[in-house]
Amino acid sequence: MSQGLRATEVDLGGLVTVLASHLYSTPLVALRELVQNGHDSLTRRRLEDPSGQNGGRITVRGDRSRGTVSVEDGGAGLTEPEIHAYLATVGTGYTRLLREVTGSDELIGAFGLGFLSAFAVADEVTVTTTSHREPTAGHRYRSVGGEQYSVEPVPARAPGTLVELRLKAEHAHIADEAVLRDVLTRYCVLLPVPVHLGDDPQPLNAVPVPWRQDPAQDQAQDPARAQASADPHAARMEFAARFGRRFEPLAAFPVTPREGSDATGLLWVQDSATYGTSDNRDLAVYLRGMLLSEDARDLLPRWAGFIGGVIESTRLTPTASREDLQRDDHYRAVQEALADAVVDGLYETARLHPGAWRRILARHGQELLGAALCDDRLFTLLADDVPVPTSQGDLTAGALRAAGGGTLHIALGTSGGFEEMLYRAMQVPIARGDRYAVLPFLRRYGQLRGCRVVELGSEDGNRALFRDADRPLAADEAAWLAAALADDGEQLTPARFAPAELPLVLVPDREAELKQRIEDDQADARIPGAALRLARAFTARTDGSVRARLYLNLDSPAVRRLLGAYRAAHPGTATAAGLLRSMKVIMSAAGGESRGDLTAALAGLGAAVAALTADTGTTANTTTANTDTSTDRGEATA
Ligand SMILES: Nc1ncnc2c1ncn2[C@@H]1O[C@H](COP(=O)(O)OP(=O)(O)OP(=O)(O)O)[C@@H](O)[C@H]1O
Numbered sequence: 001m002s003q004g005l006r007a008t009e010v011d012l013g014g015l016v017t018v019l020a021s022h023l024y025s026t027p028l029v030a031l032r033e034l035v036q037n038g039h040d041s042l043t044r045r046r047l048e049d050p051s052g053q054n055g056g057r058i059t060v061r062g063d064r065s066r067g068t069v070s071v072e073d074g075g076a077g078l079t080e081p082e083i084h085a086y087l088a089t090v091g092t093g094y095t096r097l098l099r100e101v102t103g104s105d106e107l108i109g110a111f112g113l114g115f116l117s118a119f120a121v122a123d124e125v126t127v128t129t130t131s132h133r134e135p136t137a138g139h140r141y142r143s144v145g146g147e148q149y150s151v152e153p154v155p156a157r158a159p160g161t162l163v164e165l166r167l168k169a170e171h172a173h174i175a176d177e178a179v180l181r182d183v184l185t186r187y188c189v190l191l192p193v194p195v196h197l198g199d200d201p202q203p204l205n206a207v208p209v210p211w212r213q214d215p216a217q218d219q220a221q222d223p224a225r226a227q228a229s230a231d232p233h234a235a236r237m238e239f240a241a242r243f244g245r246r247f248e249p250l251a252a253f254p255v256t257p258r259e260g261s262d263a264t265g266l267l268w269v270q271d272s273a274t275y276g277t278s279d280n281r282d283l284a285v286y287l288r289g290m291l292l293s294e295d296a297r298d299l300l301p302r303w304a305g306f307i308g309g310v311i312e313s314t315r316l317t318p319t320a321s322r323e324d325l326q327r328d329d330h331y332r333a334v335q336e337a338l339a340d341a342v343v344d345g346l347y348e349t350a351r352l353h354p355g356a357w358r359r360i361l362a363r364h365g366q367e368l369l370g371a372a373l374c375d376d377r378l379f380t381l382l383a384d385d386v387p388v389p390t391s392q393g394d395l396t397a398g399a400l401r402a403a404g405g406g407t408l409h410i411a412l413g414t415s416g417g418f419e420e421m422l423y424r425a426m427q428v429p430i431a432r433g434d435r436y437a438v439l440p441f442l443r444r445y446g447q448l449r450g451c452r453v454v455e456l457g458s459e460d461g462n463r464a465l466f467r468d469a470d471r472p473l474a475a476d477e478a479a480w481l482a483a484a485l486a487d488d489g490e491q492l493t494p495a496r497f498a499p500a501e502l503p504l505v506l507v508p509d510r511e512a513e514l515k516q517r518i519e520d521d522q523a524d525a526r527i528p529g530a531a532l533r534l535a536r537a538f539t540a541r542t543d544g545s546v547r548a549r550l551y552l553n554l555d556s557p558a559v560r561r562l563l564g565a566y567r568a569a570h571p572g573t574a575t576a577a578g579l580l581r582s583m584k585v586i587m588s589a590a591g592g593e594s595r596g597d598l599t600a601a602l603a604g605l606g607a608a609v610a611a612l613t614a615d616t617g618t619t620a621n622t623t624t625a626n627t628d629t630s631t632d633r634g635e636a637t638a
Helices: 012-022 029-048 080-087 095-103 114-121 169-177 177-188 215-220 221-229 232-243 329-352 355-376 376-383 398-402 417-426 438-449 460-464 475-485 510-524 529-539 557-567 572-592 597-614 614-634
Strands: 058-063 068-073 122-130 138-144 147-156 159-168 194-195 249-255 264-270 282-287 289-293 307-312 387-390 392-398 407-411 452-456 490-496 504-510 547-551
Touching: 029 058, 029 068, 029 095, 029 114, 029 159, 029 177, 029 289, 058 177, 068 169, 080 095, 080 122, 080 138, 080 147, 114 122, 114 159, 159 169, 177 194, 177 289, 177 504, 232 249, 232 264, 232 307, 249 329, 249 355, 264 329, 264 355, 307 329, 329 355, 329 376, 355 376, 355 387, 355 438, 376 398, 376 475, 376 614, 387 398, 387 438, 392 398, 398 407, 398 438, 407 438, 438 452, 452 460, 475 490, 475 547, 475 557, 475 572, 504 572, 557 572
Parallel strands: 058 194, 282 307, 407 452, 490 547
Antiparallel strands: 058 068, 068 159, 122 138, 122 159, 138 147, 249 264, 264 307, 282 289, 387 392, 504 547
């Protein structure tokens, strides 16, 4: 076996295909790479010939009928040896060498790969170029597929380069002006050189970049920019409105360098009706003016689903495709800086732009509740402002507390049911603890402001609301009431509560409900094992046999009369009890709690009305009918 060193073979054809077609997520990236080469070439020319032409531009043209796109620059151009050494050599570029020599951080290219992406969209690529160092010589590079190429002399042109693509049939749409405008506006918005589409005299990237504005310099150079930098808030809003494709901005605030992060840019609150679980984070990252990542949402905090933005940073390291970022220390530093910038920006908005702040609270209330729990400063900012959904519409925690006489009332169930009715009767708003983040937010608010929190549906909460009856009922009375009023799984609990007009309240045991749901979900195998074990640990103390507590209000005149009638063996006792029971079942059905037999309850109601309006002679029959209904359910009767 040979021990000598051998050269690794490269299958150039395969490599070109991989690089051209699989490195980038979208073939449109080819446009970005060609515009970037134009920019670097203009920069090269300025660095090599500082006294020469100033400015320079890039022009992109599309011709749908011919199926071509061209990118032209007035930059440094290439000599023939440079064509061979840099343009046609994969992995080598003059741009990187130039950066190393000059230390310029304006140059974008680094890998010597970008040009190959032209072959992802084009069958044939032609490059016609004249170097500013040899202004009398012209060269034309031509390649079909990228694997082989030719270079021939052509008449000299003004220094610079014209790259022409003959598009593959499947990419012919790229030549459409609308497509080019859309893609290039986004790619080039931060490029310092003007990029023109066709003969349009207005560059695609003419929008003033608010975080790059220097009032003194702008005043000297451009009145429009000077105006923009005089009103930074208006300039930010305009940039955000133009850039944010999906949503209108409600407020925009700057990203500034801070410890470990050089990121600058703009963040804005999107005017989208988002919900707790929606993630509309939208962040574009630019490196030296070129779009690097269209969707860098992970740089934004997870809770900031309503934030859009643009940042630029020279410390974030791109992957070779320049579409994603290395997850290194700088990445994490920028993540922290952006979280701070969002919180600072929200503070600034609350302080300086109350109208916008109100709209943000109204639009993103639910998400902000969750966000407040993830960030202490945000919690402090939002604690008294953010709306909480309640039975009386959205209220701030402070208003909820004031209306509850200093207590925050929170329902744990999903529907109003009797709980809500109780509170309606008391005219106390009750927070919807089943909604996203409401319960933990209010618990924390209660701690912060030192106020009582009653969670209705939990044992503790119920105890706080329904005072124990001070004198227990006689055993036979309690047993009779339970039989006459409670359905299966309901535990009758004599109590005292306001308002006195309310005779009874059925409060489902939310923990038992949860247990039931977990068992059902498990039957459907929807809960993964680990989650199920956790949930079970939580519901272990609930045996599940008591699904609801039926609180009987001993302060209620109706209940007192009923007990008096029972003690006096009044003939209407069973009718009256049946009426209350029917009312309970009907109301819980109306509240979305299907407990008890609704049909029997409705029939019971009819029977009671009949009994109450009957002649004395027929009362006994009706009472018997009601008694029969009870017996059918296997319960004791009076
Ligand atoms: N329009 C142009 N004008 C002058 N030189 C060019 C032009 N386009 C490409 N080149 C030369 O060809 C080289 C290779 O270009 P290519 O786009 O493949 O890589 P790059 O720009 O150097 O790096 P990257 O892969 O990071 O974009 C460049 O470094 C530059 O020297």
